């Protein structure tokens with residue numbers, strides 16, 4: 001009977017977590033989650049949280065938004081393990097894995113980054129409603145949840161609304177792209193962020209335009225400060 005229950009629990013865990021490494025597709029063994037030990041040890045960690053005022057990173061925001069803390073967990077490289085991970089989180093339903101990875105980073109941040117102690121609320125960059133319905137979840141919320149639990153901080157949802165798609169912008173320049181994205185978010189529940197130190201969470205930081213647009217709306221709603229954490233950063 002005990003063995004039967006044990007197997008049931010095993011099956012349940014397998015439903016939540018993949019049985020193959022999301023990095024290299026090898027079978028995971030006992031106690032390995034999301035990644036095999038080799039992929040996990042070789043994760044390209046940025047260690048940016050130890051120097052969260054890295055000028056190259058803050059330049060992405062070009063002085064438009066006062067950002068207090070900005071750090072990404074991993075370097076995103078095309079064809080690498082991190083791309084496989086992000087792809088799994090976005091397109092293959094691996095939301096629990098996204099949360100797990102975020103909790104790994106959260107555990108590091110808790111020990112190594114004192115600045116985050118002043119955060120009042122955590123929120124994930126929202127998806128447009130139709131994209132949310134299509135995917136069934138918002139991976140940024142799952143990443144935010146993993147960080148929130150590891151850091152023991154409250155998470156808020158439905159603060160911002162994403163009004164329109166902002167994809168297919170590859171032919172636009174940075175300013176046009178920024179202006180386009182800037183109109184995409186609107187505040188729904190300003191009371192949840194007013195006078196609060198807010199941590200915005202997303203999967204990948206590329207141009208920073210999406211997070212910037214979120215931040216602008218939060219500043220308009222009267223938040224006290226903005227911090228940003230992403231699981232990966234596309235280095236330029």
Ligand SMILES: [Zn+2]
Pocket residue numbers: 021022023024025026035036037038039040
């Ligand atoms: Zn692996």
